[in-house]
Amino acid sequence: MAQKTAFNTFKNIISELKKVDKTFSPKSQQYQYLMEQMRADQVTTQRYSKAANESESVAKLYLSYVQSTRRLNVLQERYAGNEKTVEESARLVGLKLPERKY
Numbered sequence: 001m002a003q004k005t006a007f008n009t010f011k012n013i014i015s016e017l018k019k020v021d022k023t024f025s026p027k028s029q030q031y032q033y034l035m036e037q038m039r040a041d042q043v044t045t046q047r048y049s050k051a052a053n054e055s056e057s058v059a060k061l062y063l064s065y066v067q068s069t070r071r072l073n074v075l076q077e078r079y080a081g082n083e084k085t086v087e088e089s090a091r092l093v094g095l096k097l098p099e100r101k102y
Helices: 002-020 029-047 054-079 086-092
Strands: none
Touching: 002 029, 002 054
16 A cells, blocks of 8 residues: 555656656656666665655655645746836725825
């Protein structure tokens, strides 16, 4: 059961990385590195892991990081350049700021 969850997490990480980087493929170095880590983890988790699901937790944490970073980038692109001045924001809600006297 734990291996199935770990594999699903791995697939989700791959999916997120494909969304962020269009050049990400099974031939890329990043993909090869992730595969090596996944294979190595299958052996070491059973023998040396201090916590029962330590590496799976780290993988889920990394997945959360990648998803959050992608979502942040999408939001920043969507709302870039749409900032209003204080005066514009005040007018938007029906307020008028006092005039500045220099």
